[in-house]
Structure formats: C-alpha cells, structure tokens
Amino acid sequence: MSISSEPYAVAVVGAGVVGSAAALALAELGLSVVLVEARAAQPVVADSGYDPRVMALNGSSRQLLEQLGVWPLIGAGHITGYQTMKVWDGDGSGHVEFNAAQMGLAELGAIVEQQPLLDALQQRLAAAGVCVERPASVVAAARREGVMQLQLANGRSIAAALLVAADGAQSPLRERLGFATRSWSYGQDAIITTLTTSRPHGATAYQRFTAHGPLALLPLGGADQRHCSLVWSQSSAEAARLMALDDGDFCRELTLASEQTLGVVSGCDRRYRVALTQRHAIDYVQPNVALIGDAAHAIHPLAGQGVNLGFKDVAALATTVGQFIAAGGAPAGLGDAALLGRYQRRRQPDNLATMAAMEGLKRLFGSANPVLRLARNWGLNQFDRAELVKQWVVRAAAGE
Numbered sequence: 506m507s508i509s510s511e512p513y514a515v516a517v518v519g520a521g522v523v524g525s526a527a528a529l530a531l532a533e534l535g536l537s538v539v540l541v542e543a544r545a546a547q548p549v550v551a552d553s554g555y556d557p558r559v560m561a562l563n564g565s566s567r568q569l570l571e572q573l574g575v576w577p578l579i580g581a582g583h584i585t586g587y588q589t590m591k592v593w594d595g596d597g598s599g600h601v602e603f604n605a606a607q608m609g610l611a612e613l614g615a616i617v618e619q620q621p622l623l624d625a626l627q628q629r630l631a632a633a634g635v636c637v638e639r640p641a642s643v644v645a646a647a648r649r650e651g652v653m654q655l656q657l658a659n660g661r662s663i664a665a666a667l668l669v670a671a672d673g674a675q676s677p678l679r680e681r682l683g684f685a686t687r688s689w690s691y692g693q694d695a696i697i698t699t700l701t702t703s704r705p706h707g708a709t710a711y712q713r714f715t716a717h718g719p720l721a722l723l724p725l726g727g728a729d730q731r732h733c734s735l736v737w738s739q740s741s742a743e744a745a746r747l748m749a750l751d752d753g754d755f756c757r758e759l760t761l762a763s764e765q766t767l768g769v770v771s772g773c774d775r776r777y778r779v780a781l782t783q784r785h786a787i788d789y790v791q792p793n794v795a796l797i798g799d800a801a802h803a804i805h806p807l808a809g810q811g812v813n814l815g816f817k818d819v820a821a822l823a824t825t826v827g828q829f830i831a832a833g834g835a836p837a838g839l840g841d842a843a844l845l846g847r848y849q850r851r852r853q854p855d856n857l858a859t860m861a862a863m864e865g866l867k868r869l870f871g872s873a874n875p876v877l878r879l880a881r882n883w884g885l886n887q888f889d890r891a892e893l894v895k896q897w898v899v900r901a902a903a904g905e
C-alpha cells in the first residue's frame with residue numbers, strides 16, 4: 506500500500522513482534538494504520554536452520570495471535586509446545602518441577618522462533634491493508650495541531666492522530682519525546698545460540714540458577730528432540746570470555762554448566778551476546794503518544810516474560826481504542842490524553858509487578874550469602890511439594 510497524504514488514525518513505529526501485532530490489531534478495528542520500521546527485512550539464517558531468537562510464549566500471547574489470525578501461519582515446525590519445566594538451584598539441592606498434565610493443561614507454553622512469527626505477522630499486515638514503510642527510520646517527531654508529525658530518513662513525512670512507539674528497549678522516540686524512565690544495568694550479558702545435545706529434551710524447558718546468572722535451555726522442534734535454544738546470562742566479563750572460546754571449548758564449558766542435564770552439548774550455532782538492562786517508563790502516554798512493548802518496559806529474560814507483557818500491552822491498547830470507536834469516537838480523537846490514560850492504567854500495575862518479581866528472583870539467586878542459599882534451597886523444595894501454589898504460579902505465568 507502507498508503512503509497517504511491524509512493523516513493516518515495510527516502510526517506505529519517499530520515492526521518487531523509487538524509493534525507488528527499492534528498495527529494489525531488496530532487495523533482490524535477498521536482504522537487507517539501505517540507501520541514504520543528502520544531496518545530492511547533481514548532473516549537470520551543459522552547452520553541448524555533455527556532462528557537464534559526464540560521466545561517462550563504463554564497462553565495469553567497465543568490467544569492474541571490466534572485472534573489476529575497469525576498463529577496458524579507460523580508453521581508447526583517453528584512452534585514447540587513444552588509440557589514440563591524444571592528449575593533448580595545450581596548452588597544446592599533445591600528444585601521445582603512444573604508439569605502441564607498435573608495442572609490439567611495441554612502444555613505450559615510454546616517456544617516460537619522469532620523470524621517465522623514476524624513473517625506470519627507480515628502476511629496478515631498485508632492482508633489487512635496496513636501501509637508498511639521500511640527501511641525508514643524516524644528522525645523527527647513533533648506534536649502539531651492535535652496530530653503527531655513524523656519525519657522519516659527517506660525524506661517522507663507522516664501525520665497520525667496516535668503515535669504508538671514500539672521501537673524497542675532503547676526507544677529513540679521515547680527519548681526524543683522526553684518520557685522519563687527508571688533504568689539500571691545488570692552488568693550482565695546473555696549469550697544466545699542454538700545447541701545440539703546428546704540427550705533428547707523431552708519437550709521440557711530447563712532453567713538452572715547460579716550466583717552468576719540463570720542458564721536456560723528451551724526445547725526446539727525436530728523429531729529427534731536434540732536441539733535447544735540457549736539463553737545464558739553471565740557477568741559481562743565472563744560472557745566476553747565465553748564468547749572468545751572456540752565452539753568446541755564453549756560446548757565443553759556448557760556441558761559442565763548445564764550439569765549434563767541433556768548429556769553432552771555436541772554443537773552450537775553462531776553465538777550472539779546481548780547486554781541486559783531493566784528499564785521502565787514512568788508514564789506510558791502523552792497526548793497523541795503511547796509506548797508499548799520494550800519501549801515501555803524492558804526486563805531480565807530469566808522468566809521469558811518480555812514479549813508476553815508486550816502482547817498484553819497490544820491487547821489493552823486495542824481494547825481501549827476499540828471501546829472508544831464502538832462508543833462513536835472519531836479516529837481523529839485517538840490522541841486524547843484521558844483515553845490513553847485508560848490504556849496506561851490497564852497495563853502499568855501488571856508490568857511493574859512482573860518486573861519486581863523478576864528483580865526479586867534475580868537478587869535471591871544472585872546472592873552468595875550462605876543463609877540465603879540454604880533458605881532458598883529449602884524454599885524451592887517446599888514449593889515443589891505445594892501443588893496449589895504451583896498451579897497459581899503457572900496461571901500467573903500463563904498471563905491469566
């Protein structure tokens with residue numbers, strides 16, 4: 506679709522999974538939507554054929570993607586449901602096991618490769634008539650006469666009643682528009698790659714906590730069940746050392762660090778290193794502007810909740826806008842501060858509570874204090890026996 510000279514109802518900036526889903530959800534309400542993305546589409550190809558960027562999606566994210574008609578387009582080979590999750594303390598004997606069947610569920614969640622998900626979103630955006638401007642970086646944004654004016658690096662300009670900033674954790678738009686944030690660096694980096702292991706994963710997600718950071722092994726598809734996605738959080742210095750190892754030495758260290766849970770790690774794809782930061786915008790909205798996804802809140806990946814929270818932002822924003830339109834509101838009024846405040850009130854408490862929980866876990870398991878280590882191992886084992894509490898935790902993680 507070509508770019509319009511008329512103001513759009515909505516301009517979404519950032520075609521990551523959250524921004525793409527938001528553009529689609531808002532277009533499905535019958536609104537004119539433009540999606541702006543700085544980068545050209547660049548599939549990441551790895552030796553094993555898996556995208557190194559995967560996400561653990563919960564039931565509420567799946568429901569949103571089903572409602573938007575995206576889920577069936579992802580391709581079954583890129584979605585791996587997991588029935589069991591094993592979490593244990595690398596500095597003791599504490600462990601917890603979650604099992605879907607024991608909780609009356611078909612699965613606890615699904616590991617989804619990012620690129621196939623983006624491709625599926627792209628297909629649905631085209632079918633819904635969303636105008637996609639890429640590669641086109643936003644270089645200026647200003648509010649004029651009740652609309653947002655965006656200047657793109659390719660020389661074009663766009664006007665929209667509502668600007669949805671989904672431009673990621675560093676969010677240039679959030680900075681440009683003067684949104685205040687609270688943030689701190691963990692001094693940790695995550696190493697991500699795809700692994701081949703000697704033992705099958707058995708549709709189980711594994712997470713080992715150590716004082717240096719959590720190590721997660723997430724099951725990937727394939728009949729032999731011998732591929733996993735690795736998310737290994739480490740101090741930045743240790744991550745640099747691990748990145749400098751050749752593949753053989755890296756796999757040997759990982760075999761030890763994973764306590765041979767999946768036997769020997771026999772191979773890995775290209776490794777990527779990502780700096781971990783926690784950041785939260787004090788406000789998500791200004792007149793004519795809403796922040797969503799990592800632009801509003803970036804959290805530690807230890808419980809795999811980042812995208813899940815972003816999709817809940819999308820659902821809340823679409824509900825807020827949908828109610829306004831259903832009550833006879835005109836698209837030109839979408840920038841109204843009181844309307845956008847409703848979206849913020851729907852999402853901020855949940856995002857803050859999840860961030861606080863992640864921070865608590867990170868500190869609890871990052872402590873070398875022997876009393877705390879003893880207490881957390883005891884606590885994990887008690888927790889493992891408390892079926893009702895476990896069911897509550899699983900329902901919360903599922904986004905209910």
Ligand SMILES: Cc1cc2nc3c(=O)[nH]c(=O)nc-3n(C[C@H](O)[C@H](O)[C@H](O)COP(=O)(O)OP(=O)(O)OC[C@H]3O[C@@H](n4cnc5c(N)ncnc54)[C@H](O)[C@@H]3O)c2cc1C
Pocket residue numbers: 518519520521522523524541542543544559560561562641642643644671672673674676677678695697736779797798799800806808809810811812813814815
């Ligand atoms: C190691 C790791 C593992 C993770 N695992 C999980 C998991 O298992 N489950 C989970 O739920 N979450 C997980 N997360 C979190 C998840 O990756 C993020 O929450 C998610 O990617 C955020 O999506 P987004 O669309 O908000 O932002 P992004 O994916 O960062 O997309 C932002 C987009 O905006 C574009 N952009 C930026 N600036 C401009 C501009 N000026 N103009 C135009 N476009 C612009 C960028 O090019 C980009 O495409 C993990 C994170 C990390 C680091």
